Amino acid sequence: MATESGKLRVELTTRQRPDRNPGPPWGYRLLGLGDRILPTAIADPALYAGSALAVSVMPAQRAASAEYLRIVLDRTPARSDINRHFYAFSRSLMAKLRLARGIRPAVYYADRRASEPFDTLCRSPEPALFGTFHIGHSDLIGCMLSDFDRKIALVRHRLGNSIDTDFMSRAFSPSVRFLWINRAEDFLFDLKNAIEQNISVGLQCDRVEFGGRIESFQFLGKRRLFPFTIYHLATLFERPVVFAFAGPEDPEGNIPVITSAVFRPADHKDPLAAARTHFQEVLSVLEDHLREHPYLWFNFTPLNPEARP
């Protein structure tokens, strides 16, 4: 991963792609069926029981959850913590499946004033790079982006269990589409082609899995590796970068969104140095958020690797 020239990068081929949050394709349909036919008083406990069962039969994901929770909770997690972690993820899947039935939550700014730069950018015609993470209901930010008159491609790897994404793509406006990366090797050039058509691009920036550069940032007590490609793209194509991720759903089932400041490469003499500061600020906000809502980290894979000193 580290090179003699000091560059950190991932050059994964499709075959080398690490494990994702797995699940059988029929799992989504089972969840959706249960949600449709069971009364809420039964459906919710059934979902919790199903999540607890998943904890039992998914040892790799259970171990990754325990590793993450140990760090974020600063104690050894109980089995009930891991169950709650899986349950939170199941609830996010359920929300996406409900989109297919036309049940669309309101997605709103957690802090309207703080989100003004994000909102202003979204309402402008300027193409942008939108960063997010596998956090809570962040996928549903697409509902919010659907309300703006801008073309945006949300980057995804094609998986066997992508039914939830298919549902989302039907629920979002036609201007918000998914850009499927079928071959990891083509990741950067697929993005180039989209950006050159003045399409905004949405990228998840927490998993070190796509081809591109990675850099280390302070996160959960250590210097950890994160993909930094979004900022290289911003610099190369002179596009602004802004991050958004979802908070926990409110009692009405609606989704608050936390947004970052807008980073513009042209505003800085050394854009990449400024980008590092920007991303560190984003990750610090994210960490505070996770300390408050620890079960919303939806990466059931080993935590971002520590950087070598």
Add this chain to the structure above:
Amino acid sequence: MADELKIRLKKLIVETLNLQDVKPEEIPDEEPLFGGSLDLDSIDGLELALKLEKEFGVKIGSSEESRKALESVEVLAEYIKKHGRAT
């Protein structure tokens, strides 16, 4: 003419990628750009592809194409002669 193009390409590589410890004349014509001593990665490949589009009008649309075109300075010069506009 071909040598002029190669010299120009070597300068372009060093300047575009800000290779501070490399002099253009030190890059052998047949040295692999990826996996060789220059140790370029996919972001470098993308950056070079963008620069080549501007300078020579060659459109590199995929990672596979970039790896082929950017195999070495020798190969790149041939690629530009075949696909680029006369400059």
